[in-house]
Structure formats: C-alpha cells, structure tokens
Amino acid sequence: MIARQIDFAARRDLRAVLAAGLVFLYAPILVLIAFSFNDSRRTVVWQGFTVEWYRQAFEDEALLEAALNSLIVAAGSTILSTLLGIMLGLALHRYRFRGKASLEGLVYLPIVVPEVCLGVALLVFFSALDVTLSLATVIAGHVVFSFPFVAVIVRARMAGFDPALEEASRDLGAGTWQTFRCIMLPHMLPGIAAGALIALTLSLDDFVVTFFTSGPGSTTLPIKIYAMVRFSVTPAVNAASTVLILLTALAAAAAMALNRRDTTRELP
C-alpha cells in the first residue's frame, strides 16, 4: 500500500491531473475570497487590499437580517434534527420490530430524493395545510433532510457499543435512565456532535429547500446573496459569501475532527 502511494507521488502526469482537479474545485472559491478584499468596485483586476466591503456588508441591514435568520434556522433545525436523529438512530440500533427494514429505507429517502422535489413537496404540503411560510416552515424543511444524517451517524456509532456495558451498569445498580446518561450517552456523544455539525452545515448553506419554504421576512443568507447577485455582483456579495464559507467550513472541520478523535480513542 505504501509502495503504491510513493509510486503515485512520483508520477508527474498523475500529480498534474490531481492539481488540475483541485484548481477546478477550489480556484473559484479562492478568487471569490480574494476579490472580497479587492479595493475596486467594478474591475476584476487587483487594485489593493481593503476591508471596505466587509464594512458595507455588515452595515447592510437586509443582509444582516438574512444572516440572523440563517443562524436562527440553523440553530433550530440543528437542535430538532439532532434530537430526532438520536431517537431514530437508537431505535434502529436497539430494537427489532416489524417494518424495520422499510423504516431503514425511509431514513435514506430524504438523503437521496432530489432537493428540488423535496422543496416542491414541502411547499405543496404547507399550502395544503394552509400554513403561512415563515422561519418555522424553513426550519421544518431543514429538519426533514438533516435528521437522517444524524440518525445514520448515531447508529453507526452505536454499532461499536458493547452491550455488556449496559448490562454491567444495570448490574451495578443503575436504572435505565442512569445507564443511558452515564454509559450510553458518553459513548454516543462524538457521533451526536458530528451529526449535529453536519446538520448545521447542511442548514447554513441550504438554498433549494429554503427557496421553496421561506416566505417574506424569512430570507436566509444564501437566498439573500442570490437575490443580490441578480441585481449586480458587488464586492459586498463576495464578502458575505466569504463569511458564509467560513462558517460552514468551520462546522465541517469540527465534525471531521470529532470523528477522527473518536476513532483514535477506542479501547484496543
């Protein structure tokens, strides 16, 4: 395996392909970040460093409101989908029941269904129930596609749980709730945190489902940025986008770090 890795690194053609791929993936983002600091309103030529666009973005009340909405939606949907995901993941781990196989299939459904379809479905559903579109409907929409991820991660985490630990706890006099809180929850925690951060990431940058489920006054940051771009691409849009990228990247990095630590701290 190691020999193959060295071989790969030594092959210039393969390295060139890899470099081209990385440039294709990340250059647009780097350009966007760079030009958010460019001291020029129009041109795409570098004129000098400035944080003026960040100042403008942070003074744009509509943009700030959208950012605040994004945080509210992200917080709400993360908490709800984490709770639902824990319960579903645990149920799938622990119990055998009729229709379990179908339920497992259903869990993956929101993950694989095209987001546009999910958005349309939610819109039709809400209007059929005569629910006014608001932040609450956006949160509900986000929960729908986030909680399966949490459930899948929690369940995978619990697959490595020794059932004898639970029995040992009960044998030592702990009740069901104490056993859950003192023994199972600490084991699950890295999975829960990773799942919650993924839910947070998904919610923060979601556009499609939000587009269908948000009403007036419940615009989130991605929708707002899209709306701004339709008028003109100002450097303030670059600045706002950079902030959004930073937030999601931080959440994703934290999730990955937790998953890593989690695998290195197991008993042999």
Next chain:
Amino acid sequence: MAAIIEVRDATKRFGAHAAVDRVSLSVAEGEFFALLGPSGCGKTTLLRLIAGFETADGGSIAIDGTDMTGVEPQDRPVGMVFQSYALFPHMTVAGNVGYGLRVTGVAKSEIERRVAETLALVKLDGYAERMPAQLSGGQRQRVALARALVKRPRVLLLDEPLSALDAKLREQMRHELVRLKQSVGITFVIVTHDQSEALSMADRVAVMELGRVRQIAAPDELYEHPNCRFVAEFIGRINLFDGRAAGVVEEAGGRRLIVEGAALGRVGVPMNGASAAASALAVGVRPEKVRLDAAEPDDQRIRLQGRVVEIAYFGETSQIMLALDGGATVSAALTNATRSVRPGVAVGDVLWASWDPADTLVLET
C-alpha cells in the same frame, strides 16, 4: 449451610431451542460453585438468568430466600464479572470501581474510602487514575472484579473470567480468585468450559450438557465417580469399553457385576450403583490407574494385551496408547517420577495393560 441460590426447574427458550431445560440446583452460602460444560450447554444463559439479564420461561430462581421473578438486575444482590470485562472506557479505574456506589447515592467520602479499599484488595493500588485502555488484560480483569466486589454483593457471578488471558496469567489469576474468595467470604458462581479451572477452584461443580444438568458434585467425586458417560468423558481422560451386563456373582469382597464386551472379554467389577438389568454399559478406567507390564499380571487385575502405537510426552506424565486385537485402544498415563529420559517403553512393544477392578467405572449409556 443455607442455600443462597435456589434454582427450581428453570427453563429458558430461544425460539424452539431450550437453552436451559428444567434445571434445578442450589448453591450454599459461601460456596465456590462452578457451572461447567461445552459451549452451547446453557451455562452462560443460566448465569444470566441468575443475574436477571434473561427472563425465565418457567421455574423459579430465589436468591437469599427471596424469589427473583420480576426483579430487575439492578435490584438483585449479585455482582457480575463479564467475559469481556465490560469496563466503562470513558471512566478511570476509580470511576469504574466507584460507579455502582455513585448511582446508588453513596456519600462521596464513603465512595473514596471503599474504592481505595477494594483496589487494594485486588492489588491495584496506585492505578486509580488510569484509563482502562492503559491497562493490561490481567489488570482489567482485576478492575472488573473490584467493580463488582465494591458493592458487597451476596453472590459474585463470573462469566468465563479467565478465558481472555494467556496461559501463564490464567494460572496466576486462578490463585488470585481463590485468594479473593477466601478474603471476601461471599459466594462465587463461575461459568467455564475449562474443566481444569472448574476442578481446581470450585467446591462443587455442575456439569451441563444441552441445557440440562448432568451431575453436581465435588471435583474429586466428579472425576472418580461420574454418573454418566458424558461426564466421564468430559472430565479428564478415560478409556471406555462397550459391554453388557451378564449377571451378578457373590464374592468375599461383595457383589460383583459380570460385564461382557468385545474388547474387554468377561470381567467382574464392583456393583457401585450400576443396574444389573442394563443391557448397554460402558466400562471405563482412568489412564493413570492403568499399569503396564511386560508379563501378564496376577489374577486380581483386569487385563488387556496390546501393542504400543503411540507415546505422547507431556512432561509430568507420558501417555502410552496400546492397540488391542479388536481395534480398540487403551491409554495409560505414566508419571515421570524420575529424571530418566528413556521411558523404557517403545512403539511396537507388546504389553499388558491392567487395573484394579475397584478402579473400574461402570456407566449406563
């Protein structure tokens, strides 16, 4: 002595298969009791019934005079040591040992005192702040013991406690368990598939097969007086010959049963409980009770002539296998009592294997 555990007709089914089938036994207070049997005989299921992790489909289990039906594991006066040890990986050694006291609301100072005391008992002083991942297998075993003992249970249940250790450490932990048993004085019930573990540690052993108890007896009783063919073959080594009862004769030494068999010929053995009416019998003798001679021994001994086909050297003993004319074999265990390297027996030698009729086991099959 009063019975601390009283199992009556306990039955546990998994689907159509009865893992524990109408088992009755009683364990005396302060006894070291072993459940012994091959894998799948139901010994672990029986232990889990006693601990409360499984619910019996029939029969009853009483601990310390109280019926345990419907009593949750956390409310039973037993402590369990799991085969995998089941230490809580996110807690220190002290955290693991103190857990059972914390969840039942024991005062903090009392917890500290008892944890320290119990760690000293299992010789783990100074390890309180280690994490389980930093311990060796033997140390984890000691933590598991301390964690169960700190609650001062009436009964300690041990599920294959030595199976995860290597041979040297297993020997050491065996002594350790006997020492612990003596210092805490409570009842130990151990599940094992290893007969030498059961025989060397336990006061009494229940041998199980296919969910049933075959025999409950002290180790020497089990070895010298097995009550059936399964127990005789499961405990130690034995030479068994098929035969049938062919009458009873009165002799000076008492009544003797005459047994006829293909390999055995016609021999008279002490009655020791076997029925004269049983048509199918097995006649057995332990290898260490068999003597090998070049010349035919005197009249009293049961004898068979054969050719040496195999010599297995075990250090303290050598196992010599003779092939008889009819195809049957008989093994003799010779103690290597002196430092001679040549045993004086070679493959191909024709020898007489003989034993005292009193050492003969007669088993109904």
